[in-house]
Amino acid sequence: MNARKDVGAAEEQTTLEFKRNALLSALAGGHNRHFVFLENRLGVKLATRGNLVAVEGNAAQRKMATKILNALYARLEVGEKINTAEVDAEIRFAQDLPKGPSEKKHDVVSIRTAAGKLTRARSNVQVSYLKNMRSHELVFGVGPAGTGKTYLAAAYGAHLLFERQVERLILSRPALEAGERLGFLPGDLREKIDPYLRPLYDALFDVLGDKATKMMESGVIEVAPLAFMRGRTLSRAFVILDEAQNCSHAQMKMFLTRLGEDSRMVVTGDPSQSDLPEGPEGLSEALRYLKNVEGVGITCFSRADVVRHPLVSRIVEAYDSHEKVERVRPG
Numbered sequence: 001m002n003a004r005k006d007v008g009a010a011e012e013q014t015t016l017e018f019k020r021n022a023l024l025s026a027l028a029g030g031h032n033r034h035f036v037f038l039e040n041r042l043g044v045k046l047a048t049r050g051n052l053v054a055v056e057g058n059a060a061q062r063k064m065a066t067k068i069l070n071a072l073y074a075r076l077e078v079g080e081k082i083n084t085a086e087v088d089a090e091i092r093f094a095q096d097l098p099k100g101p102s103e104k105k106h107d108v109v110s111i112r113t114a115a116g117k118l119t120r121a122r123s124n125v126q127v128s129y130l131k132n133m134r135s136h137e138l139v140f141g142v143g144p145a146g147t148g149k150t151y152l153a154a155a156y157g158a159h160l161l162f163e164r165q166v167e168r169l170i171l172s173r174p175a176l177e178a179g180e181r182l183g184f185l186p187g188d189l190r191e192k193i194d195p196y197l198r199p200l201y202d203a204l205f206d207v208l209g210d211k212a213t214k215m216m217e218s219g220v221i222e223v224a225p226l227a228f229m230r231g232r233t234l235s236r237a238f239v240i241l242d243e244a245q246n247c248s249h250a251q252m253k254m255f256l257t258r259l260g261e262d263s264r265m266v267v268t269g270d271p272s273q274s275d276l277p278e279g280p281e282g283l284s285e286a287l288r289y290l291k292n293v294e295g296v297g298i299t300c301f302s303r304a305d306v307v308r309h310p311l312v313s314r315i316v317e318a319y320d321s322h323e324k325v326e327r328v329r330p331g
Helices: 021-028 030-042 059-077 084-096 124-135 149-162 189-208 211-218 249-256 281-290 310-328
Strands: 002-005 013-017 045-049 052-056 110-114 117-120 138-142 168-173 221-225 237-241 264-269 296-300
Touching (some): 013 059, 021 030, 021 059, 030 045, 030 059, 030 084, 052 059, 059 084, 084 124, 110 149, 110 189, 117 189, 124 138, 124 149, 138 149, 138 281, 149 168, 149 189, 149 237, 149 264, 189 211, 211 221, 249 264, 264 281
Parallel strands (some): 138 264, 138 296, 168 221, 237 264
Antiparallel strands (some): 002 013, 013 052, 045 052, 110 117
16 A cells, blocks of 8 residues: 655645555445545545545544554455444544554454454453453453443453363353343243343354354353352353342352363453442452452443444443432432
8 A cells, every 4th residue: 555645735635545446345335434434533535536545634634544544454455354343443543542553553452263253352442351361360341331341251252262272161140130020031940041141142143153052052152140150160261250240249259269270250340230239249349359469450441442333432421421410419
């Protein structure tokens, strides 16, 4: 790829030249949706002609857009597919590290979960989260919904299975009756509990596809309620506890002490969404007690790290602002 500044108009245009014209349609996206997204986020104007992309805007905007387009094109060159979420991720990286070399932001950014299947981090906090999972036996991922806490943990567990670093992937969460009664749900115990574990299933199938079913049938992947963890020692396994804000003190201690030889654990939760009457007691205590313990890593996400639909970020922000006002309002 070559870039040059066009003379005239106070040098407000940079032209990028890409070697493989066939990749430009994927770079622009269907109906140019990737380019439109970039234009709206960065305040630039993009136009294509042949294998050229013209970027109009001020110097800082053009520099940012150039960095993002180069990064996306490099991914297309190695056979990766991109979508609007990936474009948004590159914008986040470019905005968070405007002065650093683009190569550095890709350090521990992606993990291979199967042959030809790659999962990438989409924010710098997600990069830190992956680094923590690689370097610590126990990792806490704490923050609002939509930040990728559970999805990345499941993806990393699948990566360890693929690399044969663990023999099993175990996912668990409390089957808490949040305003409903399990006994009134139809079916046997398994059928009553499955709806509570569905988010874990969704993450697994998104990462592994149809292989997840076969792995679950063979016992390589196990999805179980937290209560089923009692009395077990989990060895050679990657273990995820989701929705940890709904764990009591006793449940959290019980789960953390299941860690066996050559195993790793990830605990995810959103303290603001606890369904317990006393709040996220178990999770809050664990974070306080273990924050300086060797082998424990803690990654804290914020609403700025939400990687779902852009409206999710605005919803989280609106709730946070109103809840702060209500907390300080005199009774």
